[in-house]
Amino acid sequence: MKIGIVGGTGKIGEGMAMRLSRIYDVLVGSREIEKAQDTCESCLRYADDNGLSCTVRGLTNQEVVDGADVIILAIPYKHLDSTIAGLHGLEGKIVISPINPMEKHDFFEYIPPTEGSAALHLKKILPESTRLCVAFNNIAGNRWRDIDGELEYSVAVCGDDEESKLIVMDMIDRISLLKSYDAGPLTMSPVIEGLTALVNNIAKCNHMKDVGVRFV
Amino acid sequence: MKIGIVGGTGKIGEGMAMRLSRIYDVLVGSREIEKAQDTCESCLRYADDNGLSCTVRGLTNQEVVDGADVIILAIPYKHLDSTIAGLHGLEGKIVISPINPMEKHDFFEYIPPTEGSAALHLKKILPESTRLCVAFNNIAGNRWRDIDGELEYSVAVCGDDEESKLIVMDMIDRISLLKSYDAGPLTMSPVIEGLTALVNNIAKCNHMKDVGVRFV
Numbered sequence: 001m002k003i004g005i006v007g008g009t010g011k012i013g014e015g016m017a018m019r020l021s022r023i024y025d026v027l028v029g030s031r032e033i034e035k036a037q038d039t040c041e042s043c044l045r046y047a048d049d050n051g052l053s054c055t056v057r058g059l060t061n062q063e064v065v066d067g068a069d070v071i072i073l074a075i076p077y078k079h080l081d082s083t084i085a086g087l088h089g090l091e092g093k094i095v096i097s098p099i100n101p102m103e104k105h106d107f108f109e110y111i112p113p114t115e116g117s118a119a120l121h122l123k124k125i126l127p128e129s130t131r132l133c134v135a136f137n138n139i140a141g142n143r144w145r146d147i148d149g150e151l152e153y154s155v156a157v158c159g160d161d162e163e164s165k166l167i168v169m170d171m172i173d174r175i176s177l178l179k180s181y182d183a184g185p186l187t188m189s190p191v192i193e194g195l196t197a198l199v200n201n202i203a204k205c206n207h208m209k210d211v212g213v214r215f216v
Numbered sequence: 217m218k219i220g221i222v223g224g225t226g227k228i229g230e231g232m233a234m235r236l237s238r239i240y241d242v243l244v245g246s247r248e249i250e251k252a253q254d255t256c257e258s259c260l261r262y263a264d265d266n267g268l269s270c271t272v273r274g275l276t277n278q279e280v281v282d283g284a285d286v287i288i289l290a291i292p293y294k295h296l297d298s299t300i301a302g303l304h305g306l307e308g309k310i311v312i313s314p315i316n317p318m319e320k321h322d323f324f325e326y327i328p329p330t331e332g333s334a335a336l337h338l339k340k341i342l343p344e345s346t347r348l349c350v351a352f353n354n355i356a357g358n359r360w361r362d363i364d365g366e367l368e369y370s371v372a373v374c375g376d377d378e379e380s381k382l383i384v385m386d387m388i389d390r391i392s393l394l395k396s397y398d399a400g401p402l403t404m405s406p407v408i409e410g411l412t413a414l415v416n417n418i419a420k421c422n423h424m425k426d427v428g429v430r431f432v
Contacts, residue, residue, distance in 0.1 A: 107400040107401060107403075107404070108400075109403065110406075110407060152432070153432070156414060156418065181418045181421070181422050182418070182421035182422055183414055183417050183418050183421065184323040184324075184417035184418075184420070184421055185323060187323075187325065188323070188413070188414060188417060190326075190410065191326060191407065191410035191411060191413060191414045192414065194406065194407035194410060195407060195411065195414070197404070197407060198372060198399055198404060198407045198408065198411070199431060201399050201400035201404060202372065202397045202398070202399050202400075202431050204400070205397070205398035205399065205400055206397050206398055211431050211432070212431070212432055213429060213430070213431060213432070214429070214430040214432050215415060215418050215427050215428070215429060216368065216369070216427070216428055216429070216430050
């Protein structure tokens with residue numbers, strides 16, 4: 001199975017690439033292919049230094065969509081519309097949204113679009129046959145990037161296509177100590193996305209860093 | 217400090233009464249005083265059987281408001297308006313809302329009122345000087361009632377009055393193994409309330425029982 005990371009050169013995207021490329025064929029995408037190739041260099045160097053195998057290629061976002069079975073949209077909400085408008089061939093693909101529309105003033109605030117969440121907005125602008133899942137929303141970029149550290153978090157996964165949800169959950173359970181949980185249909189996405197604002201505020205108000213969630 | 221539980225005869229209210237009456241003077245309220253007194257009997261019998269001390273009295277909801285410093289609204293959302301309309305003297309009191317407006321069809325769904333959450337609605341109908349905090353939303357009634365079991369959960373607390381938030385957090389940290397976290401202002405209440413629908417769906421979809429949350 002080939003995993004594509006659209007926007008794979010940000011902090012979260014690069015951390016995902018480094019962790020996933022030990023397990024899967026990973027295609028890292030960027031608007032600027034050189035940046036994607038830099039990220040791949042980092043992955044390969046780290047793997048080499050640590051005696052790990054690693055399969056990763058740096059491509060454009062469109063080439064990632066063309067080549068991958070599962071596509072993670074590791075982009076900020078503000079670039080979502082323009083990124084999707086610039087891509088074709090998403091029909092039938094599994095797309096994962098870890099996107100949280102959020103603003104920071106005195107506190108972090110969850111600011112969903114009129115559809116109710118980034119994912120519900122995304123559902124409207126993606127082809128009907130795209131199999132959209134929400135996952136990875138509540139893990140801090142710093143934790144992804146700290147690749148020597150384990151990720152001991154729960155990951156809530158929601159979506160309306162049961163088969164793709166199982167594929168995504170199986171993928172999550174192979175990454176570090178992550179544990180996936182089926183959270184029901186895509187209508188649960190507002191809570192999962194909003195939870196990121198909550199854990200960010202908890203970090204801020206309680207002098208903690210990179211707070212995540214475990215369901216117990 | 218006297219803790220009042222309005223609606224203290226439901227599953228959550230009774231469990232709260234049993235656990236809190238070991239630590240605080242607890243006033244249990246109900247629309248029917250006999251029910252409140254039955255709950256107190258249960259608390260006293262359990263304490264007696266287990267060699268624990270316990271201070272608890274069964275009263276009407278209005279007597280609870282009159283006598284308590286901190287008032288927990290352990291009532292379903294559908295009774296919120298009529299309960300508040302029937303009470304007076306809430307000025308200056310600390311009021312805790314663990315209320316989650318939620319419906320269950322195929323899945324649990326968070327259905328907040330137009331203000332955005334039960335707590336934001338409550339803020340509108342309470343006297344301006346009432347010090348409203350949101351807490352205890354994500355702990356299942358079964359866990360409260362299982363008083364021999366520890367509650368090993370995180371409790372997100374939000375509110376706009378910093379002093380009352382500290383009092384509520386100190387109270388939480390004395391109950392079993394609960395750990396309180398300041399989650400910021402009352403505008404975070406939609407996420408905290410919605411999280412209950414999420415953990416309920418996670419329980420349902422993953423064949424688990426009484427799922428709660430830990431922030432890590």
